[in-house]
Amino acid sequence: MRAYLELSHGLHPAEWSSRHARGEVPDHWPYGLDRLANHGVQPIMRIPASSRVATRIGRAARHRLGGYEWVDAFRRTTGDVIFCWDEYSGVPAALRERRKPVITGVVWLTDEVDKTTAWFAKRALPRAARVWASSSAMIPRLERDWGVSKAHHIPLGIDVDFFTARPKTEESxxxxxxxxxxxxxxxxxxxxxxxxxxxxxxxxxxxxxxxxxxxxxxxxxxxxxxxxxxxxxxxxxxxxxxxxxxxxxxxxxxxxxxxxxxxxxxxxxxxxxxxxxxxxxxxxxxxxxxxxxxxxxxxxxxxxxxxxxxxxxxxxxxxxxxxxxxxxxxxx
Structure with missing residues (x-):
């Protein structure tokens, strides 16, 4: 299976890998998603639009339309499944896709959000093939309040090679x-x-x-x-x-x-x-x-x-x- 990864906040795999090599960030790709390749899924990362015009339009769209990543969301995709880390890329993907299943994480929606953000989410999340969250407390709320037929709890992971145990250097x-x-x-x-x-x-x-x-x-x-x-x-x-x-x-x-x-x-x-x-x-x-x-x-x-x-x-x-x-x- 090939998974097309759509991430928010302009995350770029090559830039992230360079920062990782300099010791600035954990994992070779954001959230360790390159590791999907070890488990039967070939990850393909969406490269975010970086032109000045696209950046300006994207910022305006996020501000006026619920904080979502609308500009990158409607670019051509590849792969067998669309995977989104959070709702900011997941909601536009679920609204867009007609042929490929969309899997999206949800991070913020179960706590206070504005009306525009909620309007889009309530129309998009029921259409996603899978919805997941790293907090188990979010699962019943996603099903009860957001129309998700079955939400999944996936525990968050940390790069245990980047964060290592060493003796403390300061007291108190x-x-x-x-x-x-x-x-x-x-x-x-x-x-x-x-x-x-x-x-x-x-x-x-x-x-x-x-x-x-x-x-x-x-x-x-x-x-x-x-x-x-x-x-x-x-x-x-x-x-x-x-x-x-x-x-x-x-x-x-x-x-x-x-x-x-x-x-x-x-x-x-x-x-x-x-x-x-x-x-x-x-x-x-x-x-x-x-x-x-x-x-x-x-x-x-x-x-x-x-x-x-x-x-x-x-x-x-x-x-x-x-x-x-x-x-x-x-x-x-």
Whole structure:
């Protein structure tokens, strides 16, 4: 089987591979999708339009028509199946295709979206051959609210060769990262400030006090930040798309104990007291206590970090993710 991969955000396979060779990003292709070739699926990546005119038109279309990738969506395709990582390329593909099955991931739709975004999605998703999400909490909502006949939970994967376990280089350093609207970095700052001796660094573009912000980092530099840290901690507002999931898995793959809120979907990946600590979402004091436990109990932190690394290797690598996605395609 040949799968034509349609990705959003202008991701280009050759440019990504060059960045990977320089140590800036994980995997040879975005999301490790080149690994589909190891599981009976030949991946063919769509090359995004790069002219100034196409870029300008695409930006205007995204702004006015729900954030979707309309310009690239209507170019000629090849392959036996169309695969889209998220709804921003998946919705246009499902509306366009009449002959080839479309498989699309969904990342954001089950949390707040505007009316235009929702209008297109409700017409497109029921037409897709398969719809999948990395948060199990999204599955019933996709079926109930978006007309998907049967949605599939496919766990997210991380490049375990890019993110590796190494001894920490700084004591009492808490690290976080992320830019989506459900991050609650301010709660995290308040919680860590309650922990004696703890310091906090957050890789983000969101507006937070400059004392904590680390901006402009590529993923290789964020990886280095994890490897300096004692703890990886995340705070979010309520959501079901598992905000903070990528950072959680990257921290686990780096052999660090993680502290996460008990939001649906995110807890698919962390076992409380075994691979990390889980606290009630929004509970500042509980978050502070979890961070304090891991900073003051070195043995516990090492044990949880090592178990977290093993968990990712055994269940949440991009190789395993590719195998699961290939199976989804091959069953059409």
């Amino acid at each position: 350093l808490v690290v976080s990262a992320g830019n989506d609207r459900h991050r609650d970095h301010h709660l995290l700052i308040r919680a860590v400030n309650k922990v004696p001796g703890a310091r906090l660094e957050i890789a983000t573009r969101l507006p937070i006090p400059q004392d904590y912000a680390r901006t402009g980092l590529n993923e290789g530099q964020v990886r280095d930040l994890y490897q300096r840290a004692s703890v990886i901690a995340i705070a979010t507002t309520p959501n079901v798309h598992a905000s903070g999931l990528t950072v959680t898995l990257e921290g686990m793959a780096s052999g660090r104990p993680v502290v996460i809120p008990d939001t649906p979907g995110l807890t698919d990946y962390v076992e409380n007291e075994r691979t990390g600590l889980i606290y009630p979402a929004g509970d500042e004091d509980a978050l502070a206590k979890c961070v304090h436990r891991l900073i003051t109990d070195e043995d516990m932190a090492k044990e949880l970090g090592a178990a977290a690394r093993r968990k990712v290797e055994q269940h949440f690598s991009t190789e395993l993710q590719a195998a699961r996605l290939a199976e989804l395609m091959l069953t059409i």
